[in-house]
Amino acid sequence: MSVQEFPAVEPRTARRRVSRAKRNGVSVAVVGCGYWGSKHVRVLSALEDVSEVILVEQDERTRREVSASYPDAYTAATLQEILPKVHAVVVATSPREHVSTALHALRAGKHVLVEKPLTTNSGDAQTLIAEAVQRKLVLMVAIPSSLVRQCANCAT
Numbered sequence: 001m002s003v004q005e006f007p008a009v010e011p012r013t014a015r016r017r018v019s020r021a022k023r024n025g026v027s028v029a030v031v032g033c034g035y036w037g038s039k040h041v042r043v044l045s046a047l048e049d050v051s052e053v054i055l056v057e058q059d060e061r062t063r064r065e066v067s068a069s070y071p072d073a074y075t076a077a078t079l080q081e082i083l084p085k086v087h088a089v090v091v092a093t094s095p096r097e098h099v100s101t102a103l104h105a106l107r108a109g110k111h112v113l114v115e116k117p118l119t120t121n122s123g124d125a126q127t128l129i130a131e132a133v134q135r136k137l138v139l140m141v142a143i144p145s146s147l148v149r150q151c152a153n154c155a156t
Contacts, residue, residue: 024049025048025049025050025051025052026049026050026051026087026088027050027051027052027053027054027085027086027087027088028044028050028052028053028054028086028087028088028089028090029053029054029055029056029076029079029082029083029086029088029089029090029105030044030053030054030055030056030089030090030092031056031057031079031089031090031091031092031093031101032056032057032091032092032093032094032097032115033055033056033057033062033063033066033092034062034092036092036115036142037055037057037066037090037092037093037115038066038069040090040092040113040115040142041053041055041066041069041070041073042069044090045070045073052073052074053070053073053074054073054074054075054076054082054085054086055067055070055073055074055075055076056075056076056077056078056079056081056082057075057077058077058078060077063075063077079101079104079105080104083104083105083108083110084108086110087110087111088110088111088112088113088138089101089102089105089110089111089112089113090112090113090114090115090142091105091112091113091114091115092115092142093115095117095119095120096120098114098115098117098118098119098120099119099124099127099128102114102128102139103127103128103131106128106131106132106135106137106139107131107135109135109137110137111137111138111139112128112132112137112138112139112140113140113141113142114128114139114140114141114142115141115142116141116142116143116144117141118141
């Protein structure tokens with residue numbers, strides 16, 4: 001089957017997403033909407049169980065560019081502004097900001113997905129892990145599927 005044979009899919013609107021998933025959907029903040037963050041926004045926006053995606057980006061120009069592609073998404077300049085409104089946080093900032101952003105979210109009781117690398121040193125990684133364990137929260141690291149396939153092939 002060629003690509004041309006697939007039917008066109010219309011993007012879901014926030015109104016549809018909110019009305020369908022408000023009952024049991026999750027609200028997710030994506031902090032850092034550059035290269036990797038914008039990919040998380042795209043994927044999360046397409047998930048049925050996600051009621052809303054909130055774009056958190058300090059750089060106003062980047063925030064406007066990403067929100068132009070997702071006009072129904074909420075935007076904010078800081079995580080602090082929207083932290084009480086979300087269930088989970090995706091950290092896609094520069095690696096030097098991963099620890100402080102993830103720690104802030106964990107201490108607020110939010111599940112966290114951190115774009116690779118989790119941290120820039122093992123001590124900070126242990127701090128994040130300990131915080132997540134203590135609070136019984138999920139802490140995950142985003143790893144590209146191509147790397148997972150490479151690792152799986154190495155194990156065989």
